Every structure is written in structure tokens, then in C-alpha cells.
Amino acid sequence: MTDTDTATAPERKRGSGVKMVYDLLRDEILDLVLPPGSPIDEVQLAERFGMSRTPIREALVRLSGEGLIETLPNRSTMVSNIDFLNLNTLFDALVLMYRVTTRLAAQYHRPEDLVIIRGFHEDYAAAVQSRDTLAMIATNAAFHAAIADAGRNPYFTGLFRRLLDEARRILRLYYQSYEEQFPQRFVEEHAEIIAAIEARDVEAADRIGKAHAEQIVLQVQKLFSRDGRLDISL
Amino acid sequence: MTDTDTATAPERKRGSGVKMVYDLLRDEILDLVLPPGSPIDEVQLAERFGMSRTPIREALVRLSGEGLIETLPNRSTMVSNIDFLNLNTLFDALVLMYRVTTRLAAQYHRPEDLVIIRGFHEDYAAAVQSRDTLAMIATNAAFHAAIADAGRNPYFTGLFRRLLDEARRILRLYYQSYEEQFPQRFVEEHAEIIAAIEARDVEAADRIGKAHAEQIVLQVQKLFSRDGRLDISL
DNA sequence: TGTATTTTATTTGTCGACAAGAAAAATACA
DNA sequence: TGTATTTTTCTTGTCGACAAATAAAATACA
CATH class of the missing domain: 1.20.120.530 (GntR ligand-binding domain-like)
Incomplete structure (x- = not known):
């Protein structure tokens, strides 16, 4: 994770953050950049994209709805395994x-x-x-x-x-x-x-x-x- | 909307709110209690269920993922029409x-x-x-x-x-x-x-x-x- | 040393508040 | 009176903070 990511994005269109995070995570999952089982940390993603956890969470809920990630209640989120x-x-x-x-x-x-x-x-x-x-x-x-x-x-x-x-x-x-x-x-x-x-x-x-x-x-x-x-x- | 709904639910298990809202809205949509085109208001739902907008929103994102509701950015959310x-x-x-x-x-x-x-x-x-x-x-x-x-x-x-x-x-x-x-x-x-x-x-x-x-x-x-x-x- | 219990740490779930965006209402102007 | 412009209102999108839940670490005890 680089530091420049957060520095160069003080302004961004309202509502675009969710889509950006969703698209990027989706690609990283499908290309196995994030292999099955990889932990997904909300705070880490929030820092990486320079936004609060709220839009990150919304993107994760979407991905979860498509079965690309799995959520253990109160505990952790990870990339879904290949069955x-x-x-x-x-x-x-x-x-x-x-x-x-x-x-x-x-x-x-x-x-x-x-x-x-x-x-x-x-x-x-x-x-x-x-x-x-x-x-x-x-x-x-x-x-x-x-x-x-x-x-x-x-x-x-x-x-x-x-x-x-x-x-x-x-x-x-x-x-x-x-x-x-x-x-x-x-x-x-x-x-x-x-x-x-x-x-x-x-x-x-x-x-x-x-x-x-x-x-x-x-x-x-x-x-x-x-x-x-x-x-x-x- | 009745007043008793909010009064009788001060305590509820963490994480259960989303599922409750999701299940109920889903049923109301599928049974046409909420006909196609009905407006969905986050604040109203939050008051009705006695919780903040955050879990309401998560339920709505889920429903949106299944195509049961449609969201106009920054403006409004409504029950999907039947095509x-x-x-x-x-x-x-x-x-x-x-x-x-x-x-x-x-x-x-x-x-x-x-x-x-x-x-x-x-x-x-x-x-x-x-x-x-x-x-x-x-x-x-x-x-x-x-x-x-x-x-x-x-x-x-x-x-x-x-x-x-x-x-x-x-x-x-x-x-x-x-x-x-x-x-x-x-x-x-x-x-x-x-x-x-x-x-x-x-x-x-x-x-x-x-x-x-x-x-x-x-x-x-x-x-x-x-x-x-x-x-x-x- | 090995097990049960308490404490700490970490991550998620929820909250209340505020700001942005867009429609509706009000106003200005011809 | 009719149209353009400003103001208001209302809803959503985002934020930072806090509480709950769980796992990990530390401690007590045999």
C-alpha cells in the first residue's frame, strides 16, 4: 500500500467512491490479485482510498451479494473460496x-x-x-x-x-x-x-x-x- | 405508521436489524403491499424500525442488488416497476x-x-x-x-x-x-x-x-x- | 507444565450529525 | 401574465466516533 493514494484524492464526486471501490475490488478478486481467502479489512481500504468506511462498506455489501466475498458476522470478511x-x-x-x-x-x-x-x-x-x-x-x-x-x-x-x-x-x-x-x-x-x-x-x-x-x-x-x-x- | 413500533424495541441483537428490514421489505414488495413505484424513504424506515439509517441503507443496497428497488442517485429510491x-x-x-x-x-x-x-x-x-x-x-x-x-x-x-x-x-x-x-x-x-x-x-x-x-x-x-x-x- | 479465566486488542455494527445535489417553491423581472 | 433566477426544502451520501462481539494474549491456578 502506497502513501500517495490518499494524498492525491481530496476531492471526488459524491457517489463515485462506491463504484470505484467496487470495480477495483471486483477486478482484483477475479484476476486473483486478491486470492481466495484473502482478508478484507475495511479500515485498511478506507485509508487506501482516502474515504470513510461507509462507502467501503456499501461496496462490500454489493460484492457480498454477488458471492465474491464472504462475511463472518462481527468478525471478518474475506474473498470467497473457489468451490x-x-x-x-x-x-x-x-x-x-x-x-x-x-x-x-x-x-x-x-x-x-x-x-x-x-x-x-x-x-x-x-x-x-x-x-x-x-x-x-x-x-x-x-x-x-x-x-x-x-x-x-x-x-x-x-x-x-x-x-x-x-x-x-x-x-x-x-x-x-x-x-x-x-x-x-x-x-x-x-x-x-x-x-x-x-x-x-x-x-x-x-x-x-x-x-x-x-x-x-x-x-x-x-x-x-x-x-x-x-x-x-x- | 404506528408509534408502538419504535417504543417496544430498545434492545435488539447486533446485526439482526438489517436482516429484519430486508426480509420485511422484500415480502412487502413481493406481495404488492408496496406496489411498484412506491417511494422508499430511509428516514421514515429508520423511525419505523427504531434504528439509525445505516442498517436501513444496507438492507436497501441488498434489495437493490436483487433488482427489487431502484435508486436515482442523490434523489430517491422506489420499488422497481414490473416490466x-x-x-x-x-x-x-x-x-x-x-x-x-x-x-x-x-x-x-x-x-x-x-x-x-x-x-x-x-x-x-x-x-x-x-x-x-x-x-x-x-x-x-x-x-x-x-x-x-x-x-x-x-x-x-x-x-x-x-x-x-x-x-x-x-x-x-x-x-x-x-x-x-x-x-x-x-x-x-x-x-x-x-x-x-x-x-x-x-x-x-x-x-x-x-x-x-x-x-x-x-x-x-x-x-x-x-x-x-x-x-x-x- | 497444562488448563481455565481474565484482560486486552482488533474489527465490525450502529449512531448522530453534517454537507452535497436535486427538485420544488418563491421571487424577480419582462 | 409568463419566464428566468434565486432561495428553500428535502433526501441522500459521507464522515468521525463509539459500542458490541469476538479472537488473541496474558494471567491465575492446579
């Missing part, structure tokens, strides 16, 4: 949401949606090219979230975003060990997905989306079953 | 979650789950018998939530609960106009669902769950809007 024992429930949900959102995108997308989707597609390809792991993970999530948006079902997109968040943490582990072969393949599959959506071919979108999701899940499952590791954190 | 224009997205999501959760329950339930499910089944039947509309709606949601729990996928149950909450508000409107014919039919369908789950007949559970959901949706849709349904095979 390796129930990874299959996450994968089940992910595969289904991949299917449904891709399917709905094929049905209901508008031309302008494809522009956005293609943008993230290129961002992802660029991240793969430059072997930027964190960017790969983030842009992949953004790509699929954009597809979900094009499907225009806020309930599905809401769940899907949460699942993609959780998956971000796991992919972060995955790519820490294997930084090489698969990403290029995913780029090609993404292109196929876009084509199916643009052609409004619902069944193809469903099929490819499912295959794509199962592809990823299988790779990750293979990794974890091989290592059999259940605890990585401190 | 009648996009009801079909809610119905799509509901039908799919009915299917998936019933299906998973048939696969993964344990004997003790059935006890709980049967309990809510009887509660619902009793509510129908006594024509208690609010109880019917609440126990119906509890029944299906219990089935989802038996399926043991926290991501699906999380979304499903939210959908059931939203549906509670709509059913409340529905039953205000039609208080008679359908509930008995739903009781019988619930019994069929239980039978399929107990027999671990996954396909039957899926099929009946889907039919049950579409049954309800169709009745409600007849009152509001219609079109473009989502229909996929698992």
Missing part, C-alpha cells in the same frame, strides 16, 4: 447458458450487436496473439457477455455474467499452468459462433455454443483431475 | 429453470429432500383449500424452490429464486382478477412432479416440469402479452 468440489455445477450452468444465450442471440440480435461482438472477438484474438493471459480471460468473458446481451434476456445475461466471473478465476489458474496451445482454437470457434448468429441459424448456434463450452470445460476438468489439487491458496 | 413489455423474457427463463431444476432434482435428490418438498406441497394444497391467495403464491414458490434445492446446483437455484420472486408479484396481480379455477389443477400437477422426482425419471420430470410451467405461463400470458417462445431440447 472445487462442486465445479461440475458451475460447468453445468455455464454450458447451458452458453447454449441459451448463443441461441437467443441468433434469434434476436440486431446489426449493431454484431459490431460490438466482432470488436471483442478482435480484442480476444489480439490478446491471444500477444499472449496476454489476463486480457485473454477478460476479453473472452466480454465476448460471450456481448453475445448474451444480443439475446436480450436480462435474466439469462445476469446469471451468465456471474458464471463468467467465477470462470474467470478458474481460467486464471488454468492459464497459469498451460499458456500455450488452446487459445488459437478458441478464436476459430468464436468466428464460427459469430457466423451462426449472423446467419440466424438457431440450431447451429446452439450446437456450436454447446461444443465450445464443453471444449473449455473438458480441458479445465482434465487439468484439475490430473493434478487433483484442492487447495492452492494460502 | 410488462418484456414479460416473455421472464417466462422463457422461468420455463427453462422449471425444467432444469426439476430434472436435476430427479437426478440428485436425497430422501430427506422429498420430506421437505412434500411439506410445501401440503402447505400449498391447504392454501388452495382455504382460498388464501397470498399463501398460495408464497407456498407455490417455496415448493419449487425446494425442488431446486434438491437438484443441488446453487447457480440454478439462485436464478430460479429470483425468477420466482418476480413471478410472485405478477401472480399477485393475476389472482386479484381470477381467484377460482386453476389452483386445484396445479395441486395435481405438483403431485405428478413429486412422483417423477421420486421415481428418478429424469425425462418425465423434465416433461412434466415444462408442461406445468407452460400451463401457468399461458394463463398469465392470456392476460398480458404473448409471442416468440423459447423451446429447446436438452
